[in-house]
Amino acid sequence: MTFNSLNTIIDDIFLILRDNNISESENLSRIQVEQWIHQYRAYLIKQDIDKGREINSSYVQTISPLHISKVSNCTGGYNYKSDEELPKFIDLHFGSGLVAVKDMDGNLIQVGTETKAKYQVSRKYTCADYIAYMKGNYLYILGPEHLEYVKVEGILEDPTKAGECFDRDDTPYPVPANMIPTIKDMIFKRELNLMLQMPNDVTNNSTNDVKISNGN
Secondary structure, three states: OOOOHHHHHHHHHHHOOOOOOOOOOOOOOOHHHHHHHHHHHHHHHHHHHHHHOOHHHOOOOOEEEEEEEEEEEEEEEEEEEEEEOOOOOOOOOEHHHHEEEEEEEOEOOOOHHHHHHHHHHHOOOOOOEEEEEEEEOEEEEEOOOOOEEEEEOOOOHHHHHHHOOOOOOOOEEOOOOOHHHHHHHHHHOOOOOOOHHHHEEOOOOOOOOOOOOOOO
């Protein structure tokens, strides 16, 4: 069973590109390949979910604990705001990639809009419920007192922005295994097709001995 971390996916692409012989003089940067991986992942996920399919749990990452602070009193409770900006979520046809907000006991907090949150606090039966919404890159929550930390689950445009929760070597890249070959194929066909036909330094010395990557 292959462990598909971000670094192993990048390594696979370089090995295929350079016929399993990556020279120290390699011009293509790992940063560029990483960005392509994130971009095509986001494209494929958006395409999948916008068709109305269930969100695959492999897409979702958790940011926890996220500290929130009281910023004002409101009718029936408080207005909380995350201390830090959240990473950008994937933009979907029917909303954002923010999947869920939970308290530290795992209880779900309703996710809505700023307008819905303002109306909810004045409603008879739901005024004591928490409701969360995004404004800019910050998370806001309206509700009762005694809330300090929350967990945020979502589909990030760049999975590495999940902070300490993500490690390029030890964290599985957040896609199902069957999507990884598609991501690689799209990168080769759309980004690296011309590079495969270019001469490549295969001796890793000062003479720049080259060959064509397709074996010719």
